Amino acid sequence: MSNDKLNKTYFIATYGCQMNEEDSEKLSGMLKRFGYTRTEERDTADIIIFNTCCVRENAENKVFGNLGAIKKLKEKNPNLIIAICGCMMQQIGMADKVLKTFPFVDIIFGTHNAYKFPEYLTRVQTEGVQIKEILDKETEIVEGIPIDRESSVKAFVTIMYGCNNFCTYCIVPYVRGRERSRKSEDIINEIKDLVSKGYKEITILGQNVNSYGKGLEEDINFAKLLRKINEVEGLERLRFMTSHPKDLTEEVIYAIRDCDKICEQIHLPVQSGSDRLLKVMNRHYDRERYLYLIDLIKKEIPDVTITTDIIVGFPGETEEDFQDTLDLVDKVKYDSAFMFIYSRRNNTPADKMENQIPDDIKHERFNRLVDLVNKNIAISNKKYEGTVQEVLVEGVSKNDESKLSGRTRNGKLVNFEGSMDSIGKLVNVEINRAQPFSLVGKQID
Numbered sequence: 001m002s003n004d005k006l007n008k009t010y011f012i013a014t015y016g017c018q019m020n021e022e023d024s025e026k027l028s029g030m031l032k033r034f035g036y037t038r039t040e041e042r043d044t045a046d047i048i049i050f051n052t053c054c055v056r057e058n059a060e061n062k063v064f065g066n067l068g069a070i071k072k073l074k075e076k077n078p079n080l081i082i083a084i085c086g087c088m089m090q091q092i093g094m095a096d097k098v099l100k101t102f103p104f105v106d107i108i109f110g111t112h113n114a115y116k117f118p119e120y121l122t123r124v125q126t127e128g129v130q131i132k133e134i135l136d137k138e139t140e141i142v143e144g145i146p147i148d149r150e151s152s153v154k155a156f157v158t159i160m161y162g163c164n165n166f167c168t169y170c171i172v173p174y175v176r177g178r179e180r181s182r183k184s185e186d187i188i189n190e191i192k193d194l195v196s197k198g199y200k201e202i203t204i205l206g207q208n209v210n211s212y213g214k215g216l217e218e219d220i221n222f223a224k225l226l227r228k229i230n231e232v233e234g235l236e237r238l239r240f241m242t243s244h245p246k247d248l249t250e251e252v253i254y255a256i257r258d259c260d261k262i263c264e265q266i267h268l269p270v271q272s273g274s275d276r277l278l279k280v281m282n283r284h285y286d287r288e289r290y291l292y293l294i295d296l297i298k299k300e301i302p303d304v305t306i307t308t309d310i311i312v313g314f315p316g317e318t319e320e321d322f323q324d325t326l327d328l329v330d331k332v333k334y335d336s337a338f339m340f341i342y343s344r345r346n347n348t349p350a351d352k353m354e355n356q357i358p359d360d361i362k363h364e365r366f367n368r369l370v371d372l373v374n375k376n377i378a379i380s381n382k383k384y385e386g387t388v389q390e391v392l393v394e395g396v397s398k399n400d401e402s403k404l405s406g407r408t409r410n411g412k413l414v415n416f417e418g419s420m421d422s423i424g425k426l427v428n429v430e431i432n433r434a435q436p437f438s439l440v441g442k443q444i445d
Contacts, residue, residue, distance in 0.1 A: 010036050011045035015062060016053025018205050018241065019176075020086060022147070022156040023114055024051045027085075029146030030118050038148070043073060047081045047121070052088035054171050056343040060088055067102045074104040081124055083107035085114055090175035092347060095132050110134040111176055115142045138162060138177030143186055153394050153424045154201035154237075155194050159187050159225065163207040165244060167271075168282045168349040169314060169342065172207055181212050184220050184228060191232050200424065201237040201392055204229070209240050210247035223251040230259035236426060237392060237409065241267045246284040248293055257300045264301050265411040268293065269309035273328030274321035277314055281350075287328060294332050305335035305380075305410040312369055313342040313362030315353035322365050326372055333376045335411070341366050374436060381412070381434035388444065389414065391429045393422045404443070418443030 010031050014024040027049060028038055039045050048070060053059040063084070074080050082105050089095050090110040099105060107120045112135040120131045141161065149155050162177040163170075191202055204225075206212060212222040229238055238261045243252075245268055256262045268290075272278055275286045297304055310325065329337070341362045344351045389408045397403040397415045404418045406427075415438055416429045422443065433440040 008036050008046045009039040009041075009044070010047035010049065011039055011042045012049045012051060013042070013066065014051045015059045016051075016055060016087065018156055018203065019158065019207070020051055020053060021150070022158055022205060023086065023111075024049075025147045025149055025156070026145045027051065027114065027117060028148035030115075032148050033146050034118060034121075042070070046079070047083065048073075049083045049085065052084060052086035054086075054088040054091055054094075054175060054345065056340065057345075058343070063088060064101075067098070067105070071102070071104060081106045081121065083109075083117070083120075085109045085111075085117070087111055087171070087175040089134060091171065095134050099130075099132060106130055108132040108134070112138050115145055138180060141180055141182055143182075149199075151394065152198065153392065154203065155199050156203050156205050157187060157190050157194070158182070158205045159209060160206035160212050164211070165208060165246075165284075166282060168280065168353075169311065169345065171345040171348055174347060176207060179208070179211055179214060181214065181216050183216065184218060184225055187225070188228060188232065191229060191235065195232060195234040198424065200235075200426065201239065202229070202235060203239040203241065205241065207242065208244040208247060210243050210249070210252060221251070223249065223255040226252070226255040226259060226262060230261045232261075235261055238262045239265060239411075243268050245270070245290050245293060250296065253293075253296055253300055263409045263411065264304040265307070265409070266297055266301075266304060267307045267309075268297075270328065270332075271309060271311050272314065272317075272321065273325035274317070275324075277317060277321050280316065281311075281314065287324070291328070291331065303410055305412070306332060307336040307338075307411070308332070308334050309338045309340070310369065311340050311342050312366045313357040315342070315350055315357065316355040317342075317357055317365075326369065329369065329372055330376070333380065334373060335380050336377060337373045339366065339369055339373065378434070378436050381436070381439060383434075384412065384431045384439050385434050386431065388428050388430050389439070389441070390426055391416070392426055393418070393424060395423055396420075408439075413438040414441055415439075416441040416443055 012024050014020050050063055052063050084105055089108055095108045106124050123129055160181040162179045163173045164179045166173050210222050212225055213220040270290055271281060273287055391406040391408055391414050393404050393406040397405040403415050405415050407413055414429055427443050428445045429441040430444050431439045431441040
């Protein structure tokens with residue numbers, strides 16, 4: 001380690017999904033390997049990285065706001081290195097727009113070449129150049145990148161990259177590229193390594209995990225991968241996201257049922273309850289197929305929780321379409337839902353649709369949906385009062401430092417009184433009170 005890196009710090013701000021969180025862990029891992037130390041104090045850091053998202057406009061606006069705020073930091077410290085990466089940078093013309101508006105940015109790279117960040121950093125430091133490199137096509141999967149995990153209890157493991165679905169509202173296929181699956185051997189080895197270091201829970205990630213295995217030479221699909229991971233000795237819990245309903249097969253549902261380490265929680269984004277809108281969204285399933293999958297999941301997997309994503313105000317959405325969504329939500333009774341007001345994304349088909357919904361109607365419908373979802377969550381949580389639940393203790397509660405926090409197998413957040421040496425362990429907790437978005441209890445072992 002060279003002396004100029006001693007005591008040098010970096011700050012990473014991450015926007016967006018779990019895939020971005022894992023990408024940031026890799027950036028952090030590479031920097032730590034080169035002798036840098038992570039800090040949460042942005043204003044004193046030697047390197048500032050914004051790992052961006054572009055799924056919704058709000059995420060982009062936050063990045064622009066933060067770039068404006070750190071201009072003075074660069075003026076005070078010309079040696080400060082500012083880097084921007086991630087999905088937002090992968091959009092056509094976005095990198096040039098950022099450099100024109102914020103010319104003090106040093107490094108811009110996209111989603112396909114994050115592994116080259118140490119090279120870019122070295123060039124900026126030694127040559128004094130400004131670097132912008134956005135690859136317009138995905139590369140081969142690069143294995144062996146060091147990962148600085150946020151948690152010592154649970155970890156993300158990416159099993160595939162990219163998306164082939166091209167939903168009409170979504171920018172992801174344009175910025176993450178086509179689907180590429182990792183070899184199952186590489187995935188299993190990474191999980192075994194994590195388990196050997198004491199990790200209890202793994203969440204495997206992909207934009208559409210149900211299409212895992214396509215293009216690989218080995219005879220594998222997502223259901224077979226789940227069964228292989230379930231055989232890893234020492235692993236306590238396995239989760240996955242995200243599933244696309246069009247590719248969720250009975251074989252996957254049966255694997256979840258049969259494998260004792262797979263948690264009874266399925267995130268299955270519906271987006272809309274209207275067949276007409278699902279077709280315009282290019283989702284490749286209808287309401288009947290979706291409800292069939294829900295019924296099968298509930299029948300085969302006892303105590304399962306089901307969560308979803310829903311878009312309100314998609315172009316052309318009528319009151320009848322919205323009522324179809326409300327009706328489906330009431331039928332399924334989700335345990336949680338990520339609800340979004342439709343956000344126009346440049347260069348997507350939905351952005352070009354003429355029948356955009358006025359903001360006041362979007363917000364009014366959104367509020368009605370939130371009320372219904374929250375009512376169902378409260379009813380669902382109430383059922384846990386008086387029960388004993390196995391909880392993986394993740395750490396101290398964010399809202400009360402005298403309590404611990406963790407999740408049940410089916411993903412319910414629990415804040416509870418317990419022993420501080422239980423962090424990282426599986427414990428039994430008696431639930432004595434249900435709150436709208438969490439459970440409260442007391443450790444009994």
